[in-house]
Amino acid sequence: MGKFFDHMQPQHREFIERQKIYFVASAPLSANGHVNVSPKGLNSFRILENNKVAYLDITGSGNETSAHVLENGRITIMFCAFDGPPLILRLYGQGRTVLPGDAEWHELITLFDNVPLSTRQIIVADVDQVQTSCGFGVPYYDYTGERDQSVKWAENKGEEGLKAYREEKNRVSMDGLPTAMF
Template sequence: MSKFYTKLTSRLQKFIEAQKIFFVATAPISGRINLSPKGMDSFRVVNENRVLWLNVTGSGNETAAHLLENDRITMMFCAFEGAPNILRLYGKGKEIKEGDASWNELITLFPETPGTRQIFDITIDSAQTSCGMSIPFMEYKGERNQLNDWATAQGKEGIAQYWQDKNQTSIDGLPTNILE
């Protein structure tokens, strides 16, 4: 039932673009595995072996900490409507922050989003599809605006303070280098 790919075919790219939610998993060498749902207009396929994910300020910064220590990352997309399908992307990721050489070029690929924290640049090693026949149908009703509203109310200075207070280390105490 499952099939592996060495690149993102046009069919897989179209599947990714149609999804409203995806999941990101990373892990340090030792410590907790992080698995988080992601939404908004925050994912881009650059080519058949490269994707970008725009990450916004949130309660933690686990992905950044994990990728500093261990660059492995997995993303998963599920079909909640239409034909059943699960797609996992396996790769190596790196963080790009404002001020990094490629930031100005890459940030233009995304809509302006309050609380933008970093872009993760992921090289895809392989992709795997599986049946997804056990995944329920779900109806998309729209985006939640609470995070954007919160970030807008904080302003740039409030977001910077939040990073200082809440985003400098992972839940296992690993550095995120958010302020470097």
């Protein structure tokens, strides 16, 4: 049975800081809408406070999380132990999008090292519940490094190419919801 906390404990923070991958889930309000789950890496996650986190969101083929948090705010972030003792940790909360033109952007972006050209926004989540569970069914995996395809892809597109791509692919969610990008 899982354990619930109203904020991240020191052991939760330590666990999160050791992880190389995490998963972000969001969903529209519509019962016919699609639930989205996205894997994230690239040292893109930061703990801001015991109840506030942020991550760099890079340009991708969709922009579901942005659309969902704009519509309803709901977000879940999950970490799994793929090495060491088993553990699953979920952060439940309300998310929002911070764009490069927003006042908060300048403060947040300095928290990240090696910001990829493909960074389109920062997702900030106010965490209202933390859950841990056993993770006994999660297999072991070895971390062998980060992929560089997204960096090379963005460099090849350039700033103008990225703007055009986002206009084409990131304006609305797959369910037709607007994103915070536009």
